Structures are given as structure tokens and as C-alpha cells.
Amino acid sequence: MTALRDRIIPVAVVVAAILAVWYIAAIFMNAPYQRELNDRAHETPDLRAFIGQTWAQNKPTLPAPHQIAENFFKNTFQVKITSRRSLVYNSWVTLSSTLLGFAFGTVLGILIAVGIVHVPVLDRSLMPWIIASQTIPILAIAPMVIVVLAAIGVTGLIPKALISTYLSFFPVAVGMVKGLRSPDILHLDLMHTYNAGKAQTFWKLRVPASVPFLFTSMKVAVAASLVGAIVGELPTGAVAGIGAKLLAGSYYSQTIDMWSALVAGSVVAVLLVAAVGVVGRFVELKMGARP
Amino acid sequence: MRRFAWQSVLALLLCLAGATMLPLADAVTALPFTIARTGAIELLLLGSVVVTMSGVNRLGGAVLLLFTVHIAAFMLLGGIAGNEGAARPSFFCLLAAAWLLAWRLNVVLSRLKLENRGERSLQRLAIPALFGVWILILWEGITRGAGIPFVLLPPPTAIAARFASSLPILGADLVQTVFKAVLAGYVIGCGSGFVVAILADRVPFLRKGMLPIGNLVSALPIIGIAPIMVMWFGFDWQSKAAVVVVMTFFPMLVNTVAGLAASGHMERDLMRTYASSYWQTLFKLRLPAAAPFIFNALKINSTLALIGAIVAEFFGTPIVGMGFRISTEVGRMNIDMVWAEIAVAAVAGSVFYGVVAFVERAVTFWHPSIRGG
Incomplete structure (x- = not known):
């Protein structure tokens, strides 16, 4: 109630x-x-x-909301999934590069965090640059990355995924650094009294302690990754994907199409964030967190 | 026998390997590496290795190392300029050796225990600065040494030259994108987010209804409204400002509402015993307590605003603006100009963030995270 x-x-x-x-x-x-x-x-x-x-x-x-809903419904459920017009198809194109970029970004972020926590000189020299890198509008680099990679023959999923990677590694790196450092001194001392090595302390104490931080930052990262994928589709000349749908809509001023592409993007974003949340809850329960 | 740092040992090996594979570069033009120059580089690097191995962990040794390594590095770079693509393996060996020595220098620097407060802040600046300088040196050395095509990745010196020669264009773009679109949108977006947050705080029903929606919208790809805004408000900066308004509104709303709930019960009860009104409590207690949250939103928004304005320019602009310049110069394969524009964007973004952070330090000087408690 x-x-x-x-x-x-x-x-x-x-x-x-x-x-x-x-x-x-x-x-x-x-x-x-x-x-x-x-x-x-x-x-x-x-x-x-x-x-x-x-x-x-x-x-x-x-467009009035019911027009958008009608268009969204038509392009999602009544058009064949393989069709160019289908929002499911376009969402899938965007989703695939989002997921690939998100995976790269998460791995890269975790690696950077592990490096920063274990190598003091990296902490001092790399961390300021990672923070500074986020004050640069990284999306500005997107068209160049795509065009330059196309010039050396890399096209398709990878360039878009790289932009997503760029946007998603940062929250993960920062969150993981916080998480890996979250065990307090008492726990670290306990590991010390057990004569645990660096690797053992890492796997048995630091990693479990960082899991909640990891999933919180992954939620931010997956949303950023989707933004990267959508923007990455703009300079490729509107082939397929939610970003391409937006661009095509703006060329032909088909506003209803643009709005329903936006709705599709929002649905994908909500689903992705929710999925990360569910996986996070599941992992935490498996690890013995109290519900 | 004492253990030497692995960077020093590897640098020594690379120096020796480089020496066996001389010359440093094929002679394409009249001025490849002369024997004297090559010898000087080798000597400087070997000297640096000796310095690092002799256990100099003091400031003097670090300063000496700073000079020898960087003179060697700049002699290497100076020699390769104009001889693009002519570098031989020995060049890369010596470059790698110099890089390892610089790494070692950074390790030594970060272990240095300094007494003086000013020296410590210099140390905090020097370590990341050295890291950044070496990214540029390696970038320059590798692009020029390996002769990487200009359209793929221009060397930093070429970008700097382009930057210096096209200052008026870059300045016009900066004014159009940052001073018109970003600033106007940022002020309106953050201002209206703040006002709505106060309103939501006054009416609890509104807060309960808006907060979940605000949190949801924060995760959405709002940038997608850019083409719609361009359609509504035309090609000039107003449409970009509109995108920035929408992008900055929700972080500000969510953070301010969270911040207004941050003051403790005790303090609020104290204000009640003083018989202070809602507005008095708001201005004297709750807004100051919310300041760290509000500044957090302002900082997040400072980067979001730049991204929003630049991306919105892809959908149509007058013939000026940073996003416009980037997309057209990419099309014309003037990659050095793109990098110059990115440098402008980076500096503008960092300055923007820095100004907000500076104001934060001045306003929330009482907060534990600022006092360093």
C-alpha cells in the first residue's frame, strides 16, 4: 500500500x-x-x-504521443524483423556495438584499476590523465576514429565499439579503484596474519569487496556505451542503427520516425541498465549478500 | 649484489642492442644522424643508466636524470624530423631505452619523500606531467620514425604547427560553440534544474513523482534529441543551447534534490527551535549542506554540455563551430586540423571543469573533503 x-x-x-x-x-x-x-x-x-x-x-x-506510440508499435511488431524499417533490427545493430564496446570498456577499466591499485607510480601518473580525459568531449573524436579506421580497412562493428569503449572504461576504472581499495585496514591486516600473498589478498579479499562497486559503475558505463554507439553511427553515413535512423529522419524531416527511434533507444537503455542490475543482484546473492 | 631496477637493466640492454645496429636511420636527405649526434645520444642514455643504477634516489640524481634523458630524447626526435619513415630498429631501441629511463625517473620521483609543502605539490604536478610528455614523445617518435601516413595519425609537432597557423578559425569556432551554445545552455539548464529541485522540495508529492523519472532520464541517450532541436530552433547556436539545456537539467535536478536531503535531523531541529522559516532554513542550512552535491552536478554537466553542443553540430550548423569543423575537416582528410580542434576542445573542457572546481573550493571551503581532513 x-x-x-x-x-x-x-x-x-x-x-x-x-x-x-x-x-x-x-x-x-x-x-x-x-x-x-x-x-x-x-x-x-x-x-x-x-x-x-x-x-x-x-x-x-x-508529434503527439499517440502518433509516436503508433509508429513505434508498427515498426517494432508489425514489420518483419529483418526489414530496414524495423526498429528491432536497428536496435539490434546499435545494441551489438554497444555490448561489444561495453565488454571492451569493462575489461579495460578493470585492468587499469588493478594496475593503479598495485603499481604506485601508475596511480600517481595515470590517474590524473584518466580524470582529465573525461573533461575532453571524447565524442568529438568519434567521426575521426570512424573515418581513419575506415581508411585502413577496419569498418563495421569495431570502430563504433571503440567509441563505446572510450566512454565506458572511465566509470568502471574509477569505480573499481574505489572498490579494490574498499577493504579496510583491519581486513588487510587479517590477511597479513594469515601470511597471504599479494595474489591471495587480491582474489580473496579485494575482488569480492569490489563487486558491488563494479556493478554500480557498470550501470553508468552501459548507458554511456549506448550513447557512444549511437553517436558512432552518425558519421558512417546512416547505414543502420538507432543513430542512423535519427540522422535519416532529420534529412527527410520525418519527425515521427525520429521520435520513435528515440523511444527505441530509451527502451534499449532501460533494458540494459536493468539487465546489469539484475546480474549484479544475482552475483551478490550468490556471493552471500543478504537480500 | 644489489638488485637493479628492471627498467634500468632493460634500458642498458636496449642501448647496447641499438649500438650494434647503427646507423639510426637511412640517409634519405642530407642530414641524417651524424656520428657525433649518435654518439652523444648513446653516451647520454648510458650515463642515465649509470645514474639510475648507482642508487641515486635523491633529488639531485632525479634532476640530473631529467636532463640527460630528455636531451637524448629530443636529439632523437630532432634527428628524425624530415627523415620520416627512415628510422631503423636501432632508433626504436634507443627511444624505448629513453622511455624506460623516464619511467624509472617517475618511479624514483614518486618515492621521493619531500619535507616542504611547495615541493610536494610540485612533485604531484611533475609525475603526471612527465607521463603526458612521454606520451607525446613516443607519439612523435613512432609516427615520424615509422613513417605512419599523415592522414592516419599526424605527429604532435605537425598538429601544433597547424594549431598555430589557424588560430583565427579555431577562435571563431570556440566562440560559436563554447561561449554561445554551451554557456547559454549550461546556465539555463542548471538554473532551471535548480529551481525545479527547490519546487520539488517544497512539494513532497512532486518530489516523489519526479525523482524516479529524473533517475530514469539520466540513463537515457538524451543526445538523440539533437536533430529534433536543430529542426525546432534552426541551425544557429540556439538549437545547440537547447540540447545542452535538456542534457544538463536532469543531473542538476537529481543531485540538488539529493543534496537538500543531506542536512542532518539535529541541525534541522535546531533551526526549528530558532523558529526559522522555510526559506531561512533553506538558505542558512540546507543549501550550504547541499553545495557538494550541487557542485558535483555542475562538474558532471560541464563535460556533458560540451559533448551535447559538439554532437548537435553534426546535424546542421552555420559554417562555424567545433563540431562542424571536425566533421568537415575529417571529410577533407585534414586530420591535423581535427586534432587541433580536439586540442581546443580538451583545453576548453579542462578549463571549464577547472573553473567549476575552483569555485567549489572557494564556496565549500568548510567541507571535510576540501579541508583535507
Whole structure:
């Protein structure tokens, strides 16, 4: 009951308010073009009919939510999955490079973190640069990476995945450094009294202690990785994927298509973050965390 | 026998290997490595090896090493400039040896125990600086030595030359992207996020409804609204600012709401016993307590804002702007110009972040993480 009162009702009300504002905004933003259309056709609809027209334009400035939902439903469930128009197909293209980049990024981040924790000179010399690297808008490098790699014959999944890697290694590295350093001095001393070696301390104490940190940062990393994959699709000339769908939509001003591609991207993001969360919970339970 | 550091031993071996495979480069032009130059490089590097092996872990030895290694490195780089692609294995052996010695120098530096506070902060700067310099040296040495095609990866000196020769263009792009789009969007986005957070704090129902949505939206690829904003607000900087507004709004909202909940019950009760009003409590207690959270959002947003503006420029711009320049110069294969633009973006991003961090230190001087407690 408290969940209903504290979460569901407030969220539902806010969502309803957003939708209401959206519909009203759609009337006003689509009105000028609709008036022009009606003038040309010498029509003078009454207010109700006019509002209905603004919510049913072909290429509206701001599509109404039901138009987006309709388009999303059609392109997800009613088009063959192998078709170019299918959002499932395009999401899969983006998802595959996201996952590859995420895997690279996670591995790279963990390796960097292990290095930083164990080699003091790396901690001092590399850590400031890792932090500085994130103040650089790394997405600015995306088109160059793609074009340059294409020039030496590397195309397809890898260049996009590299951009995802670039964006996703940072949260993992920072989170893992924190996690590997999280065992407190008492536990480290205990390992010392057991005469445990560096490797044993690492596997039996530091790694288990870092797991919650790892999954928290992986949630951030997977979202960043998706952004990288979408941006990586822009300069390749809109072949396939959610980013390509956005670019094609902006070329032909098919706004409804763009919005439904955005919805698809959001669904993928939510699913990815949720999946990482579920895996994290599972691993923690397996390791004996109390629910 | 005492153990020598592996970097020194390996550097010695590489020096000797390099010496057996001379000359350093094939003679393409009139000025390859002269015998005197080659000899000087070898001597400097061998001398450095001796310095590291003689157990000099003091400041004097480190400074000596700093000079010998870098003079050798710059003589190597100076010799290869103009002889691209002519380097022989011995060149790379010596470059690697110099790199290992610099690594050793960094290890020595980071182990140095300094008394003086000023010296310690110099040490904290010098170690990452050395690391960065060596990335540039290796980049320069490898691209020039191996003759990597210019369109793949131009050497840093070429990028610097390009940077210096196209300052007006870079300046115009900087003004368009950073001073118009990013700053306007950042101020509006962070400001409105802050105001909505205060509103949500005043109305608990709103907070309960907005916080889950805010958290959800933070994970979404918001950057995708860029083409829509370009369609709505036109090609000029207003559309980029709009993207930045949306991107910065949610982190600010979520962090400020979290920060406003950060003040303790005791302090809030104290304010109640003083009979202070909501606004008095807000300004005197809760906002200062929320400051670290708010600055955290401001820092996250400083990088998000630059990314948003640059990516939005891919979808259409007037013929100026950093994102526009990058995408067109890539198309024309002027990769050195792209790198120059990336350098501008990096500096702008770092300065932006640095300014926010500086203001944070000045405003939240009382916080334990700043006092170093």
C-alpha cells in the first residue's frame, strides 16, 4: 500500500501531467503549419476539428504521443524483423556495438584499476590523465576514429565499439579503484596474519569487496556505451542503427520516425541498465549478500 | 649484489642492442644522424643508466636524470624530423631505452619523500606531467620514425604547427560553440534544474513523482534529441543551447534534490527551535549542506554540455563551430586540423571543469573533503 501511495501515484500523476503538457504543446507548435495547409485548401475547420488536425499531421513539428506510440508499435511488431524499417533490427545493430564496446570498456577499466591499485607510480601518473580525459568531449573524436579506421580497412562493428569503449572504461576504472581499495585496514591486516600473498589478498579479499562497486559503475558505463554507439553511427553515413535512423529522419524531416527511434533507444537503455542490475543482484546473492 | 631496477637493466640492454645496429636511420636527405649526434645520444642514455643504477634516489640524481634523458630524447626526435619513415630498429631501441629511463625517473620521483609543502605539490604536478610528455614523445617518435601516413595519425609537432597557423578559425569556432551554445545552455539548464529541485522540495508529492523519472532520464541517450532541436530552433547556436539545456537539467535536478536531503535531523531541529522559516532554513542550512552535491552536478554537466553542443553540430550548423569543423575537416582528410580542434576542445573542457572546481573550493571551503581532513 505504501508503495502505491509513495511511488506509483505520484509518478503516474507526473507522467500524466507531462503528457497533458505535451498534447497542448503539440497543438501550438503544429498550429502555424496546419493553418497554412487549411488556407491553401480553403478550409475553415472549427476549433475541435483543428486541434484534431494538429495531432494527426504527417510530418508534425512536435508529434503527439499517440502518433509516436503508433509508429513505434508498427515498426517494432508489425514489420518483419529483418526489414530496414524495423526498429528491432536497428536496435539490434546499435545494441551489438554497444555490448561489444561495453565488454571492451569493462575489461579495460578493470585492468587499469588493478594496475593503479598495485603499481604506485601508475596511480600517481595515470590517474590524473584518466580524470582529465573525461573533461575532453571524447565524442568529438568519434567521426575521426570512424573515418581513419575506415581508411585502413577496419569498418563495421569495431570502430563504433571503440567509441563505446572510450566512454565506458572511465566509470568502471574509477569505480573499481574505489572498490579494490574498499577493504579496510583491519581486513588487510587479517590477511597479513594469515601470511597471504599479494595474489591471495587480491582474489580473496579485494575482488569480492569490489563487486558491488563494479556493478554500480557498470550501470553508468552501459548507458554511456549506448550513447557512444549511437553517436558512432552518425558519421558512417546512416547505414543502420538507432543513430542512423535519427540522422535519416532529420534529412527527410520525418519527425515521427525520429521520435520513435528515440523511444527505441530509451527502451534499449532501460533494458540494459536493468539487465546489469539484475546480474549484479544475482552475483551478490550468490556471493552471500543478504537480500 | 644489489638488485637493479628492471627498467634500468632493460634500458642498458636496449642501448647496447641499438649500438650494434647503427646507423639510426637511412640517409634519405642530407642530414641524417651524424656520428657525433649518435654518439652523444648513446653516451647520454648510458650515463642515465649509470645514474639510475648507482642508487641515486635523491633529488639531485632525479634532476640530473631529467636532463640527460630528455636531451637524448629530443636529439632523437630532432634527428628524425624530415627523415620520416627512415628510422631503423636501432632508433626504436634507443627511444624505448629513453622511455624506460623516464619511467624509472617517475618511479624514483614518486618515492621521493619531500619535507616542504611547495615541493610536494610540485612533485604531484611533475609525475603526471612527465607521463603526458612521454606520451607525446613516443607519439612523435613512432609516427615520424615509422613513417605512419599523415592522414592516419599526424605527429604532435605537425598538429601544433597547424594549431598555430589557424588560430583565427579555431577562435571563431570556440566562440560559436563554447561561449554561445554551451554557456547559454549550461546556465539555463542548471538554473532551471535548480529551481525545479527547490519546487520539488517544497512539494513532497512532486518530489516523489519526479525523482524516479529524473533517475530514469539520466540513463537515457538524451543526445538523440539533437536533430529534433536543430529542426525546432534552426541551425544557429540556439538549437545547440537547447540540447545542452535538456542534457544538463536532469543531473542538476537529481543531485540538488539529493543534496537538500543531506542536512542532518539535529541541525534541522535546531533551526526549528530558532523558529526559522522555510526559506531561512533553506538558505542558512540546507543549501550550504547541499553545495557538494550541487557542485558535483555542475562538474558532471560541464563535460556533458560540451559533448551535447559538439554532437548537435553534426546535424546542421552555420559554417562555424567545433563540431562542424571536425566533421568537415575529417571529410577533407585534414586530420591535423581535427586534432587541433580536439586540442581546443580538451583545453576548453579542462578549463571549464577547472573553473567549476575552483569555485567549489572557494564556496565549500568548510567541507571535510576540501579541508583535507
